[in-house]
Amino acid sequence: xxxxxxxxxxxxxxxxxxxxxxxxxxxxxxxxxxxxxxxxxxxxxxxxxxxxxxxxxxxxxxxxxxxxxxxxxxxxxxxxxxxxxxxxxxxxxxxxxxxxxxxxxxxxxxxxxxxxxxxxxxxxxxxxxxxxxxxxxxxxxxxxxxxxxxxxxxxxxxxxxxxxxxxxxxxxxxxxxxxxxxxxxxxxxxxxxxxxxxxxxxxxxxxxxxxxxxxxxxxxxxxxxxxxxxxxxxxxxxxxxxxxxxxxxxxxxxxxxxxxxxxxxxxxxxxxxxxxxxxxxxxxxxxxxxxxxxxxxxxxxxxxxxxxxxxxxxxxxxxxxxxxxxxxxxxxxxxxxxxxxxxxxxxxxxxxxxxxxxxxxxxxxxxxxxxxxxxxxxxxxxxxxxxxxxxxxxxxxxxxxxxxxxxxxxxxxxxxxxxxxxxxxxxxxxxxxxxxxxxx
Ligand code: SAM
Ligand code: SF4
Numbered sequence: 001x002x003x004x005x006x007x008x009x010x011x012x013x014x015x016x017x018x019x020x021x022x023x024x025x026x027x028x029x030x031x032x033x034x035x036x037x038x039x040x041x042x043x044x045x046x047x048x049x050x051x052x053x054x055x056x057x058x059x060x061x062x063x064x065x066x067x068x069x070x071x072x073x074x075x076x077x078x079x080x081x082x083x084x085x086x087x088x089x090x091x092x093x094x095x096x097x098x099x100x101x102x103x104x105x106x107x108x109x110x111x112x113x114x115x116x117x118x119x120x121x122x123x124x125x126x127x128x129x130x131x132x133x134x135x136x137x138x139x140x141x142x143x144x145x146x147x148x149x150x151x152x153x154x155x156x157x158x159x160x161x162x163x164x165x166x167x168x169x170x171x172x173x174x175x176x177x178x179x180x181x182x183x184x185x186x187x188x189x190x191x192x193x194x195x196x197x198x199x200x201x202x203x204x205x206x207x208x209x210x211x212x213x214x215x216x217x218x219x220x221x222x223x224x225x226x227x228x229x230x231x232x233x234x235x236x237x238x239x240x241x242x243x244x245x246x247x248x249x250x251x252x253x254x255x256x257x258x259x260x261x262x263x264x265x266x267x268x269x270x271x272x273x274x275x276x277x278x279x280x281x282x283x284x285x286x287x288x289x290x291x292x293x294x295x296x297x298x299x300x301x302x303x304x305x306x307x308x309x310x311x312x313x314x315x316x317x318x319x320x321x322x323x324x325x326x327x328x329x330x331x332x333x334x335x336x337x338x339x340x341x342x343x344x345x346x347x348x349x350x351x352x353x354x355x356x357x358x359x360x361x362x363x364x365x366x367x368x369x370x371x372x373x374x375x376x377x378x379x380x381x382x383x384x385x386x387x388x389x390x391x392x393x394x395x396x397x398x399x400x401x402x403x404x405x406x407x408x409x410x411x412x413x414x415x416x417x418x419x420x421x422x423x424x425x426x427x428x429x430x431x432x433x434x435x436x437x438x439x440x
Contacts, residue, residue, distance in 0.1 A: 001102065003121045004043030004080050006036040012059075013050025015233065016200050017085055019151040021048045023140050024084065024110055030141040031114050040070035044080045044117060049087035051166050053335040060087050064099045080120055084110055086170035089129050090338075096125045104129065107171055108156070111136035131172040137181060143188040148385055148415040149399075150194035154182055154217065155201030160236060162263075163274045163341040164303060164334060167202050174202075179209045179217060186221050195415060196229035196385055196399075197221065205235040205244055213239075215247040222253045228417060229385060231403075233259045234301075237277040240285050248293040256293050257327075257403045260285070261301035265320030266313035269306055273342070279320060286324060297327035297373065297402035304362055305334040305355025307348035314358050321365045327373040327402060329366045333359050367427055374404060374425035381435055384420045386412050397429075405429040 007028040011021030024046055025035060036042040045067055049060050064081055071079050082103035083095050089106040096104055102120035105113055106129035119126040143150075157172040158165075186197055199217070201207060207214045214232065221230050230253045237260060247254055260282075264270055267278050289296055302317060321329075333355045336343035377400065384398035384406045394409045398418065407429055412418045424431035 001077075001080055001121055001123055002043075004033060004117065006042045007033045007044040007046065008036045008039045008042035009046040009048060010039060010063075011048040012056075012085070013052060015151055015198065016153055016156070016202065017048050017050055019153045019200055020085070020107060020110060021046075022146075022151070024048065024113055026141050026144055027111070027113055028117075029144065031117075039067060039079075040074055041076075042079055044082065046082045046084055046113075049083060049085035051086035051090050051170055051337070053332060053337075057087055057091060060095075061099055064101060080117065082113065082117065082120075084113075086166065089170040090166065092129050093127060096127060101125070103127070106131065108132060108136060111139035137177055143185065143192050146189055146192045146194050148194060148387055149196040149198065150189045150192075151200050152182065152185055152189060152197050153177070153200045154214075154232075155204055155207040158202045160203065160238075160276065161274060163272065164306065164337065164343075166337040166340055169339055171202060174206055176207045176209065179220070182217060183220055183224070186224055186227065190224055190226040193415065195227065195417065196231065197227060199230070199232040201232075202234065203236045203239055204232045205239040205241070213241055213243055215241070215243045215251075218244075218247050218251055218254055222251050228253060229401075230254050231257060235260050237262070237275075237282050237285055240289075242288070245285075245288050245292050248289065248296060255401050255403070256296045257299065257401070258289055258296055259299040259301075260289075262320065263301060263303050264306065264309070264313070265317035266309070269309055269313050269316075272308060273303075273306060279316070283320075283323065295402075297404075298324060299403075300324070300326055300329045302329060302331040302362060302366075303334050304331065304358040305350040307334070307342055307345035307350065309334075309350060309358075314362075317362065318365055321362065321369065325369045325372070326366060327404075328370050331359060331362050331366060371425070371427045373402075374427070374430055377402070377404070377422045377430060378425050379422065381419055381421045384408070384418050384432060386410070386414050386416045386418060388414060400430060406432045408432040408434055410434040 009021045009025045011017045039045050081101040084105045088104045103116045104127040108131040109128040112128050116126040155176045157174045158168045159174045161168050205214050262282050382400050386396050386398040390397045396410050419435040420432035422430050422432050
């Protein structure tokens with residue numbers, strides 16, 4: 001195998017993977033490789049994998065097969081294949097043994113990708129799944145050009161060990177990046193074109209500089225000239241401090257949106273999940289958040305069909321949804337993850353048809369509230385950050401402060417902030433009319 005000249009990075013799963021994928025692309029570009037939009041035409045393909053739910057590993061093996069077939073159909077040599085992300089961490093050597101890939105690199109070790117690729121070019125399959133505490137960020141190249149919205153990973157790993165979740169095993173212990181490095185990277189992102197930054201972490205609100213929490217970082221970013229919007233995700237209820245809640249009342253650039261997963265509405269299920277919060281303690285946090293920022297859009301994650309979940313316990317999840325009236329949510333069927341405690345509860349597994357029916361009912365309830373939240377914005381005007389072109393000529397799509405997609409006809413360009421009258425609402429988006437031409 002020769003040194004690759006072109007690369008393609010494909011990321012699956014969460015926003016943190018998207019961020020990691022961007023950083024890996026920057027690493028490859030810094031080595032002089034050229035990006036290719038077509039995975040079948042690239043010399044090096046990095047599959048940045050996710051292990052959180054169903055059949056993730058099998059999907060990776062199928063994708064490897066597809067890539068090799070695609071190259072053969074084009075009459076090209078087999079591409080160099082690097083498996084990154086959480087499946088790489090969980091499967092390790094097994095992927096090299098089973099699929100003969102060239103590189104396996106874990107989420108904490110991808111700063112070593114150039115060396116691993118160089119070794120693989122010499123014909124030596126190479127693997128790095130070490131988990132050094134946060135060493136990688138210091139070893140990555142400076143940020144390149146980015147779009148109007150950018151991700152910034154501030155915290156990695158998780159110490160919470162929810163019984164269904166693989167993250168503490170694949171991403172390691174909770175580690176926070178340093179305050180100075182984050183402020184520098186945020187400024188670099190703004191210089192590279194970002195007007196909105198979303199701070200990321202598996203438990204982003206567990207970020208700490210040793211003394212102060214996430215609100216301290218948010219307040220520092222509030223002062224960065226050229227940055228107009230700050231968001232953060234994903235938060236854990238137990239790390240939702242009053243300081244962070246108060247930031248929603250007084251930090252102007254902090255958007256009125258909070259993603260705070262609850263997973264289930266029954267205390268027995270929450271305990272079996274090792275969530276370390278109760279239904280009531282979760283609801284009381286939301287009361288305080290709404291007191292600080294009455295118009296806040298609330299979001300959450302739900303798992304249905306956790307082992308042993310009864311019909312009555314599922315009803316408690318539905319009643320919580322109606323009590324909170326979420327603006328948007330993610331909901332999943334429980335998926336046993338190898339190596340996690342819940343995967344051992346096989347006697348209590350819920351039949352798939354029961355879990356599917358619960359998921360349908362939950363999603364119907366969530367959709368009703370999402371539609372109602374969207375309709376409540378009609379008649380108001382708000383700022384929209386233009387992110388991309390729409391399907392029709394002259395149509396642009398941007399985001400409201402509450403993270404809804406807003407479709408409008410405008411001459412404004414990507415990256416402009418436009419004041420928009422909201423005139424219609426659907427389940428997944430709003431329609432608007434631009435009021436004032438964007439400030440440059
Ligand atoms: N740290 C966040 C929290 O505590 O809620 C969540 C991060 S996790 C990567 C994203 C979501 O995936 C979780 O909130 C949960 O709803 C879902 N999830 C995790 N493990 C799962 C599993 N085994 N089956 C189904 N959904 C799962
Ligand atoms: Fe997974 Fe729970 Fe950690 Fe979230 S808090 S990443 S769900 S173990």
